[in-house]
Amino acid sequence: MNILKCKNVTKVYKVKQAGDSFKGLIEGIFSPKYEQVISVNNIDIELTNGTCLGVLGTNGSGKSTLTKMLTGLLEPTSGDIQVLGHKPAKRSRDFLKNIGVVFGHKSSLWWDLPLIESFKSQKLIYGISQNDFDMNLEKTCEAFDLKKILNRPVKYLSLGERVKAEISANLLHSPKVLFLDEPTVGLDVVSKFELRKFIKSWVKQSSTVVVLTTHDMVDVEECCNRVVLLENGSNMYDGDFKQLKDKLIKYKILDLKSNDRPLVKDEIESIFLEIKKIDELAQSIDLTPELISVKIDKSLSLKNIFEKIEHSIDLDINLRLPTLEESLRDFYLNENGVSL
Amino acid sequence: MLSSINLDIAKIYMKNGWRVVLVDRAILFIDIFVATGLTFLMQMMLWKYIYKDSGEVAIQGKTFSDILLYYLYVICLNRFNNGYGIIEDISYTIYSGKIELALVKPFSFKLQKMFDYLGGSLVYLPLALLPLIIDVTMFSNYTVYTGLGLIVGYLVLLVLSQVLCFLLAFIISLITFKSENSGVVLALYSILAAFLGGALLPANYWPESMRLIMEFNPFSYTMGAISEFSLAPSINSFLSCLTGLLIYICIFNLVSNKLWKMLTRDYKGLGG
Numbered sequence: 001m002n003i004l005k006c007k008n009v010t011k012v013y014k015v016k017q018a019g020d021s022f023k024g025l026i027e028g029i030f031s032p033k034y035e036q037v038i039s040v041n042n043i044d045i046e047l048t049n050g051t052c053l054g055v056l057g058t059n060g061s062g063k064s065t066l067t068k069m070l071t072g073l074l075e076p077t078s079g080d081i082q083v084l085g086h087k088p089a090k091r092s093r094d095f096l097k098n099i100g101v102v103f104g105h106k107s108s109l110w111w112d113l114p115l116i117e118s119f120k121s122q123k124l125i126y127g128i129s130q131n132d133f134d135m136n137l138e139k140t141c142e143a144f145d146l147k148k149i150l151n152r153p154v155k156y157l158s159l160g161e162r163v164k165a166e167i168s169a170n171l172l173h174s175p176k177v178l179f180l181d182e183p184t185v186g187l188d189v190v191s192k193f194e195l196r197k198f199i200k201s202w203v204k205q206s207s208t209v210v211v212l213t214t215h216d217m218v219d220v221e222e223c224c225n226r227v228v229l230l231e232n233g234s235n236m237y238d239g240d241f242k243q244l245k246d247k248l249i250k251y252k253i254l255d256l257k258s259n260d261r262p263l264v265k266d267e268i269e270s271i272f273l274e275i276k277k278i279d280e281l282a283q284s285i286d287l288t289p290e291l292i293s294v295k296i297d298k299s300l301s302l303k304n305i306f307e308k309i310e311h312s313i314d315l316d317i318n319l320r321l322p323t324l325e326e327s328l329r330d331f332y333l334n335e336n337g338v339s340l
Numbered sequence: 341m342l343s344s345i346n347l348d349i350a351k352i353y354m355k356n357g358w359r360v361v362l363v364d365r366a367i368l369f370i371d372i373f374v375a376t377g378l379t380f381l382m383q384m385m386l387w388k389y390i391y392k393d394s395g396e397v398a399i400q401g402k403t404f405s406d407i408l409l410y411y412l413y414v415i416c417l418n419r420f421n422n423g424y425g426i427i428e429d430i431s432y433t434i435y436s437g438k439i440e441l442a443l444v445k446p447f448s449f450k451l452q453k454m455f456d457y458l459g460g461s462l463v464y465l466p467l468a469l470l471p472l473i474i475d476v477t478m479f480s481n482y483t484v485y486t487g488l489g490l491i492v493g494y495l496v497l498l499v500l501s502q503v504l505c506f507l508l509a510f511i512i513s514l515i516t517f518k519s520e521n522s523g524v525v526l527a528l529y530s531i532l533a534a535f536l537g538g539a540l541l542p543a544n545y546w547p548e549s550m551r552l553i554m555e556f557n558p559f560s561y562t563m564g565a566i567s568e569f570s571l572a573p574s575i576n577s578f579l580s581c582l583t584g585l586l587i588y589i590c591i592f593n594l595v596s597n598k599l600w601k602m603l604t605r606d607y608k609g610l611g612g
Contacts, residue, residue: 073440075605096446108441110356112363117356124352125447153363 002082003177003209004047004070009079011040011065011233039065041233042079047226050207052199054220054241057230058332063213066230067181070211071101084176097126100170104182107162108169109154115165116150119172126173133172140168143198160191167195171202177209184216196222217324231332248327251295253285254305255318262289267313274309349447350455357459372467376419383411400544406571409479410542412471413567418539420468421501421562423509426457427529430513431522443604450510450600457506468498475570482573490573497566497578500585505562507592514596517603538564558588 014034018025027033040062047053057063068074069081072088072095081088086095109118123133141147144164149157157165163183170178180199184192200223203210212224220227220241227244229237237244256271263271268287272294275282279296286293302319309317322330361368391404402410430453433439442449472494476487508529515525534540536559543554543564554560561584569577 068440071444073443074607091443093446096444099444101441101444103441106436106438106441108438108445110360112360113356117359121352121356124346124348125445 001048002046003049003051003084004045004211005080005082006043006045006070007080009040009043009066009069009076009081010038011062011069011074012077013037013039038233040069040076040230043230043233043235045228045235045238047209047211049209050203051226052203052210052212052224054224054227055211055213055230056215056217056220056227056328061230062233063230064181065233067179067211067213071099071179072096097173098176100173100175100178102163102166102170102178102180102183104163104180104185107154107166109162109165111155112153114151114153115146115157118154118165118169119150122169122172128173132174136172136174137168140171140198143201144168144194160187163187164191164195167198174206175208177211179211179213181213182215183212184214184219192216192218199223217328221324245324245327248324248331249321250298250327250330251322252298252300253320253322253326254282254292254294254296255316255320256292256294257290257316257318259314259316263292263313264289268292271309271313271315275305278304278308346447350451353452353455354459354462357456358462359459360456361460361463368463371419371464376415376467380411380415383415384408387411400542402542402571405479407542409471409475410567410571412474413570414537414539414563416467416471417501417563417566418533418537420461420464420498421505422464423505423512423529423533424526425460426453426506426509427513427526428522429453429456430510431516431525434513434516435522439607450596453510454503454506457509458502461502472570486573489575489578490570493573493578494566494570497569497581497585500582500589501562501566504558504585504589504592507589507596508558508562511592511596511599514599514603517607533559533562536560537562538567543568556584558592561585561588 013036015037016028017033017035018028043066045053055063055066065074069076070083070088072091075089084095084098086092088095109115110121119133119137122128128136141150144167146161146165146168149161149165154162154165163186167180167183183199184195187195196219199210199212202208203223210223212219214220224241226239227237227241228235229244237247254275268289271292272282272284272287275294275296279300281297283295284293285295298321300319302317305317305319309315387404387407391399391407397403399407433442439449442452445452472491476482476490480487482490512525512529512532515528516522519525536554536557538554538560541554543551543560546554555565561581565581565584569581
């Protein structure tokens, strides 16, 4: 059964144009001119139970606008959205009671009061039974190690603790759909690891729907079983994360480092020429005395390279796939033939 | 509005609002001793000079002790029915985009803020009761019947004036949806409340042409009108004050709901 359904959803903003001269400013007050900005363009998404959808995109690609439309904060200009059988923009009590929303950079917790007071408020606002409250509190406190900070005022918590507390607060009522907008922003590696681990296990156990909006590829790789890639408001890819990776990764990166000493200019040039002999389309990323980094055909293996590069210098050779982040950057900048 | 109130949720918002005010002891001290105590002292010195200089026993029907009691009521009510904090809070919530988090809660934003405000005001309740206690015990020789009427009437008007004050502050704070500067909104409220509420002068001290506005504007029902009732308690002045409060509460409740719907419908939100 579809828990979340978007059909031909488009959001167009009317943005007031600021005059660049004094005359323009005065005109803007009396007869303002508006520019139409298409933030989300004709998006179709259908999600069933147990899906963790990662929404990827650059700044301004429409990720947050899409999340806001799905949570009912914004009304789509055209198209239809159904979440749990409700039109989100109507913000009915029944709809709001069954969703959880976390914006990584905003906190809904009571700033001056101990954390437990925010949790107790959630219990009453969402009508959570004592049993469910105790059980979910125990579960999230254990996962995020929050027990020791329950009686500490929120203002004294670290950013990581606050984000974890915010997510916990939004899980206490066991929402059927959880929206996480950049939940790992500003977190350290340990906190990110804990968070990803928890989201992954929570989706598995509760078979709910999670919509995760993020810039961090690792978030998506670790937690999501489906990805939507937005660019200029349009859906460029919707599907499996592995397939996205295969599609995006068009080359391998060959890194060579000298073990003895920094390389001289002639040596760098000769090594690069040797690589060119193996793959004439090879492109340099870095050609410095410390590191030679080259993009080569992804079908080549380390064996091919060992066999063909001959020289007297002791080199460390490393062949790796580009990170998804590097591939996405190529895709967004339309470089290296990366397209979907 | 009242139909959707869940008392348990109301209680938790009130309790949290109350605790948040108590956390900031410095502001509490400034509010009670400096903003209230010093203001009263200044008014007392000023009016003592005016009465002494004019040689009048009563000005516009008020003796020196009447005017002192009036200012005691008005200054304490000014602190009790103070929308400054709630405007500051709502303006910041809108301006920073945090309103998005409040909008996805299954409990109306207006009610969240109203109970939060009412809870916070409980801290100042002793201050609002102080003039009544002084009035009943030291200033007046009421009959038991009139004294009880004054106490009950004052408490009823106090509760209603809190709701009216919240609605006024709520409506003013919504300007932040359209204004870039929340400081302007705060200044607007402070000026309107001080000027129209009766903290500057009692309504009947204004020129004839302005008296009607000064007496029957909504801000006056949060301070001046209640003070006037307390100075000369009667069933007529109570009913007049009660009617004014109820009419304004109904009007501003409707206005705030309409405005809220209109502004949140047009709300574009902040970027991601």
